[in-house]
Amino acid sequence: MGVVSMNILPSILILLVTLLTVFAQAALPGFRPWFGAQVDLLPALMIYTALASNLALVTGVAVIGSLAFDALSANDLGVTLLPLFAVGLIIYSRRDLILREQVFAQFVLGGLASLLVPTGTLLLMLSAGQKPLLGWGTLWQFVVMTLGGAVATPLLFGLFSFLNQFLGYKPVTQSSFRPDREIRRGRN
Amino acid sequence: MLKKPHYIAVGVVVLLALVLLNLPPKASTRLKLAIGSIFLPLFGLAGGAQQATSATADAITPRGELLRQNETFRRENQQLKILLMQAQENAKADARLREQFGRLKAAQWKLKLAHVLSRDPANWWRSVSIDLGSRDGIRADLPVLTADGLVGKVTSVSFDRSQVILLGDPNCRVSALIENQTRDQGIVGVAGAPFDGSLVQMEYLARSAANNIKPGQRVVSSGEGGVFPKGIPIGTIADTRPAESGMFLQAQVKLSANLSGLEEVWVLFP
Numbered sequence: 001m002g003v004v005s006m007n008i009l010p011s012i013l014i015l016l017v018t019l020l021t022v023f024a025q026a027a028l029p030g031f032r033p034w035f036g037a038q039v040d041l042l043p044a045l046m047i048y049t050a051l052a053s054n055l056a057l058v059t060g061v062a063v064i065g066s067l068a069f070d071a072l073s074a075n076d077l078g079v080t081l082l083p084l085f086a087v088g089l090i091i092y093s094r095r096d097l098i099l100r101e102q103v104f105a106q107f108v109l110g111g112l113a114s115l116l117v118p119t120g121t122l123l124l125m126l127s128a129g130q131k132p133l134l135g136w137g138t139l140w141q142f143v144v145m146t147l148g149g150a151v152a153t154p155l156l157f158g159l160f161s162f163l164n165q166f167l168g169y170k171p172v173t174q175s176s177f178r179p180d181r182e183i184r185r186g187r188n
Numbered sequence: 189m190l191k192k193p194h195y196i197a198v199g200v201v202v203l204l205a206l207v208l209l210n211l212p213p214k215a216s217t218r219l220k221l222a223i224g225s226i227f228l229p230l231f232g233l234a235g236g237a238q239q240a241t242s243a244t245a246d247a248i249t250p251r252g253e254l255l256r257q258n259e260t261f262r263r264e265n266q267q268l269k270i271l272l273m274q275a276q277e278n279a280k281a282d283a284r285l286r287e288q289f290g291r292l293k294a295a296q297w298k299l300k301l302a303h304v305l306s307r308d309p310a311n312w313w314r315s316v317s318i319d320l321g322s323r324d325g326i327r328a329d330l331p332v333l334t335a336d337g338l339v340g341k342v343t344s345v346s347f348d349r350s351q352v353i354l355l356g357d358p359n360c361r362v363s364a365l366i367e368n369q370t371r372d373q374g375i376v377g378v379a380g381a382p383f384d385g386s387l388v389q390m391e392y393l394a395r396s397a398a399n400n401i402k403p404g405q406r407v408v409s410s411g412e413g414g415v416f417p418k419g420i421p422i423g424t425i426a427d428t429r430p431a432e433s434g435m436f437l438q439a440q441v442k443l444s445a446n447l448s449g450l451e452e453v454w455v456l457f458p
Contacts, residue, residue: 023230026306026317033448036385037311059197063204071223072306074313074343074353077216078208085201093194122312128209131358132312133379141311 011057013163014049018061021045022068031148037141039148041156042069043113046084048156050091051100051109058088075121076128083120087113106154114149115142221346224317228349231305231319297417298457300324302332304450305349314357314379314447315340320455321348329415331456337421337444338362338409339453350455354447355422356388363412364390364422366439368405372397376407376422376441386443387426393437401428407441417458 021041024030032038042065049061062085070077091098091109099105119142125132211219279296302318320326322345330342332352340354353360356379364376374393379385390407405425411418426440 019226020230022309023227023306025309026227027231027234029307032307038307038309040309055193055197059201062201067208067223068226069309071220072227072317073308073310074315074351074357074359075310076209077211077220077223078205081201081205081208085197089194089198118311121310125312132310133314133356133358134312135379137379138312145311 009168010160010164011053011060013160013167014045014053014057015060015064017160018042018045018065019068022065022072025069026072031144035144036137037144039152040069040114040118040145041149041152042066042080042084043087043117044110044149044153044156046088046117047091047106047109047113047153048160050088051095051098052157052160055089055092058092059085062088076125076130079124079128080117080121082124083117086120087116103154106157107150110153111146111150113153115146118142118145217344218346221344221349221351225346225349227306235303235305299454300326300457302350302453302455304453314354314360314385315343315351316354316450316453317349317351318453318455319349321346321350323347325457326350326455331416331420331458332453333420333456334445334450334453336446337423338416339445339447339450341415342455352453355443355445356385356447362416362422363410364407364441365410366390366393366397366401366405366407366425368400368402370397370400372401373410373412374439385448386446387440388423388443390425390439390441391431391436393428393439395430395435395437398428398437401425401437401439403427417456420456 025038025041030038042061045065046058046061050058062081066078066080066084069075069080091113098109122132122134208216208219300320302320305317305319308315318332326342326345328342328345332339332341338355340352340357340360342350343353343359344351355362355376358378362376363373365371365373372393374390376388376390379388393401403425407422407425409416409418409420409422421444423441423443426442428437428439430436431438
């Protein structure tokens, strides 16, 4: 019970940040006025979740994030779910081999995920007969999304590290004092 | 490699994705709007914060600047009043002539102001959501515009929110005509330039019109197609070139409305 209650705060934080991320992407112009494309932060968030959390949360972030994203977009509902979950599952199943503390590893994984998730989403939409706005500009948008996601991933790791330290339990520090070794002084 | 919980998670997600992707369009739209309404309090907060910021900016604007703006608006208002008088007189004459020739009276446009809540987070669509819904009488396919020109049309409507698909999106096509001597007609369709969101393509122009179409000519809705009334400004011709098939002419149109900076739009009830 104790373990569950200790683990629930980071999970709630991740789900909350997932929803806020989607909201921010829709409500704020972000990098759109400068670079002509909005950076998608869900893949970066999925990388963090897959490396730092459990499978249930990977599934939760994929479901909640993709449904929220598709609901605020003209995408078909559920079209982002499979690519996002697939990236999360691959990273999760291989996370023992990944140097997750390394900023470079986070950067590369974030960039790859930010490239693969929109590509998978677009392929699914095209196979379903949708006609999204594609052209030479799409290549530039992918560059912006990949670089944006790559840069955002280490920042997300930093953010969650700060939030977990700030809101979570403080680690118990081991004291060098041992009561059984105390020298008792006094008169006999 | 994969363990039992992995297979369970994959099964759940695949099943959910299949169910969602195979929902009937109406149910899918309703579900989307219902999920999107979770964010309404956040949009309200964001709107409130924006208003507070603009109120603060108003409060610190120097009095001299406000007086100057006031004078400009007063002059503009007087000009518009005079133009309105002329337009009203023209409308009366138009109605009289229509009556004499037994034609239907032209209906007067009704407009409703809407605030833009959010933009499409996906880069491959051009859409926004607005704060008017079915409770305000909004329905699908109503034209949306600003004072500068046409913006797009309503695609899906919930009780208090609607999605507007913008010009340049592949799903928003407008029958349009060029205000030149030959009144050449075409279809305003997808975005025209990779890095410039203000350009859209006008397609299916007759090849014979090549000499009549010049940069700077105004493009307005033609009224055909039944969605957009005739005469709404769309933009101006930027350039022309033959279409890839060689059968038609293609023109780039610079949009009148600034679609990347939309904050308030008008929904038109024709």
